[in-house]
Amino acid sequence: MRDSDESRRVREVGRRTGDRPETQVLTRGYDPRLSVGSVRPAVFRSSTYVFSSPESAGRAFSIALGKQRAASGEDVELIYSRLSHPNAEILEDQIVPLDRGATCAVVFNSGMAAIGTVLLSLCRPGSGVIHTVPVYGGTHHLLYEMLVPWGINPVAVPAGDGDSLERAIRETSNLRVVFIETPANPTLRMTDIAAAVNAAGEREDRPVVVVDNTFLGPVFQHPLDIGADVCVYSATKYLAGFSDMLGGVVTTHDPALIERLKGTRALLGNILQPDESWLLDSRLPTLSLRMNHQSWNAAKITEALADHPKVEHIYYPMFIDDPDQRRIYEAQCDYPGAVFSLEIVGGKKAAFDFLRRLRITKNAVSLGGMESLACHPATTTASEMSDEELVGAGVTEGLVRISVGLEDWRDLLQDYLEALDAT
Numbered sequence: 001m002r003d004s005d006e007s008r009r010v011r012e013v014g015r016r017t018g019d020r021p022e023t024q025v026l027t028r029g030y031d032p033r034l035s036v037g038s039v040r041p042a043v044f045r046s047s048t049y050v051f052s053s054p055e056s057a058g059r060a061f062s063i064a065l066g067k068q069r070a071a072s073g074e075d076v077e078l079i080y081s082r083l084s085h086p087n088a089e090i091l092e093d094q095i096v097p098l099d100r101g102a103t104c105a106v107v108f109n110s111g112m113a114a115i116g117t118v119l120l121s122l123c124r125p126g127s128g129v130i131h132t133v134p135v136y137g138g139t140h141h142l143l144y145e146m147l148v149p150w151g152i153n154p155v156a157v158p159a160g161d162g163d164s165l166e167r168a169i170r171e172t173s174n175l176r177v178v179f180i181e182t183p184a185n186p187t188l189r190m191t192d193i194a195a196a197v198n199a200a201g202e203r204e205d206r207p208v209v210v211v212d213n214t215f216l217g218p219v220f221q222h223p224l225d226i227g228a229d230v231c232v233y234s235a236t237k238y239l240a241g242f243s244d245m246l247g248g249v250v251t252t253h254d255p256a257l258i259e260r261l262k263g264t265r266a267l268l269g270n271i272l273q274p275d276e277s278w279l280l281d282s283r284l285p286t287l288s289l290r291m292n293h294q295s296w297n298a299a300k301i302t303e304a305l306a307d308h309p310k311v312e313h314i315y316y317p318m319f320i321d322d323p324d325q326r327r328i329y330e331a332q333c334d335y336p337g338a339v340f341s342l343e344i345v346g347g348k349k350a351a352f353d354f355l356r357r358l359r360i361t362k363n364a365v366s367l368g369g370m371e372s373l374a375c376h377p378a379t380t381t382a383s384e385m386s387d388e389e390l391v392g393a394g395v396t397e398g399l400v401r402i403s404v405g406l407e408d409w410r411d412l413l414q415d416y417l418e419a420l421d422a423t
């Protein structure tokens with residue numbers, strides 16, 4: 001029965017490119033015959049690879065160094081795990097269908113490794129980099145503490161301020177990268193990706209539009225599909241989903257760019273290791289299930305908290321009043337996601353009391369995992385920002401950010417109601 005017409009037909013149907021993402025993630029990138037038939041890939045914990053001949057070793061090096069190009073379908077031999085290894089390649093192949101518009105991916109050992117490698121690969125001394133504010137604290141630190149001394153010029157634009165973003169894209173000299181984090185953390189302010197792409201396209205020296213898609217992607221927001229060049233992810237968050245590993249992913253539809261990023265990754269040694277690649281790989285088929293359920297939980301909880309007398313303001317896409325923000329949300333996001341922020345009446349003391357009182361939700365930074373987490377952004381995740389920037393971004397002393405997990409939403413709601421009572 002091994003190769004009956006029927007099983008061959010079924011296999012061919014399985015390989016049709018038209019399969020949907022949830023199917024492709026379970027059928028692409030891995031051939032059980034290469035791992036003694038095991039349904040799950042083996043973990044290839046090897047630092048180096050045996051060449052089939054000295055000639056193929058030379059060929060593999062020429063391709064790795066960019067001196068020759070691989071022929072289509074050519075099986076280029078592996079060299080050494082800092083360059084690439086089977087588990088990274090399987091993972092990269094399986095991530096692609098999950099991010100609409102992507103044709104290739106590259107994996108890193110953290111989100112910051114992904115962001116750092118993108119910026120180091122694209123920028124040179126004198127390059128301009130526009131970024132939205134607030135931006136992830138590590139990205140802010142990288143830009144201002146590390147890249148400014150090397151002659152890179154960051155230009156900050158408030159998230160959601162379309163006019164300023166378009167003006168900055170028009171006017172910044174030697175602009176190489178437009179780095180958009182949307183929705184912004186922790187107030188979930190949206191930036192219009194398509195408008196940034198249009199403005200970038202009007203320059204002769206078109207900059208690369210990079211979107212940090214950690215908060216809603218790849219399930220609810222598809223930047224590559226609306227013209228962005230690159231998506232970066234902290235895979236530590238939703239992609240991994242269990243708060244048990246660090247990882248980073250870059251997706252794009254530009255194979256030449258992926259080769260450049262892989263080249264930088266080979267030098268920095270920040271590839272995701274085989275065990276972590278295998279772990280992350282096993283999380284991908286449940287990504288959409290988890291994100292949908294977490295988002296649904298968050299929607300139920302925020303709906304019940306919106307009118308609470310101790311909640312001064314709730315930041316969640318379902319409650320956007322600003323018409324321009326609503327337009328952006330509707331144009332580029334499918335669902336509101338599982339992160340929301342509460343501005344609690346009573347400032348920092350009330351926010352701290354709330355955090356101390358939580359019974360189920362843990363007081364920790366990070367987000368996207370199956371367990372609910374809460375933190376005080378002004379003193380933790382947003383503490384890279386100046387007082388002025390905090391005010392501008394709406395990060396007040398009374399603000400608490402919550403990442404909703406997979407617990408029963410009714411228990412979580414009870415947790416928040418009891419903690420609010422204590423403030």
Ligand SMILES: *Cc1c(COP(=O)(O)O)cnc(C)c1O
Pocket residue numbers: 110111112113136138181185212214215233234235236237246247248
């Ligand atoms: C966590 C996070 C990062 C950094 O990712 P690490 O995996 O912690 O290095 C970058 N951007 C956003 C939006 C994040 O939430």
